[in-house]
Amino acid sequence: MRVFRLAAVFAMLAGPAYAQxxxxxINLLPELQSKTPEExxxxxxxxxxxxxxxxxxxxxxxxxxxWGAVRSADTPKPSAPAKPRTKTDSTQTKMETR
Numbered sequence: 001m002r003v004f005r006l007a008a009v010f011a012m013l014a015g016p017a018y019a020q021x022x023x024x025x026i027n028l029l030p031e032l033q034s035k036t037p038e039e040x041x042x043x044x045x046x047x048x049x050x051x052x053x054x055x056x057x058x059x060x061x062x063x064x065x066x067w068g069a070v071r072s073a074d075t076p077k078p079s080a081p082a083k084p085r086t087k088t089d090s091t092q093t094k095m096e097t098r
Contacts, residue, residue, distance in 0.1 A: 035043070
């Protein structure tokens with residue numbers, strides 16, 4: 001039983017040491033290939049056509065309010081809130097009416 005425990009301890013200690021071993025240098029990105037003159041011209045033509053199509057889009061000058069047609073043009077203004085009555089106001093009005 002002690003032999004198995006000792007083997008497990010060695011395996012646990014060897015794990016981090018094994019992780020520090022140098023791995024072979026693997027380059028996952030191939031070297032960048034330069035574009036041919038034809039590809040560069042085609043890309044320039046695509047960019048030019050894209051920019052021209054963006055210029056053809058008109059500027060939005062209309063309102064973007066989706067509820068604009070639902071609301072009436074002359075909306076009523078909210079009335080001023082009534083002045084809250086205090087206890088002294090209510091007693092004075094009762095005395096004045098007598």
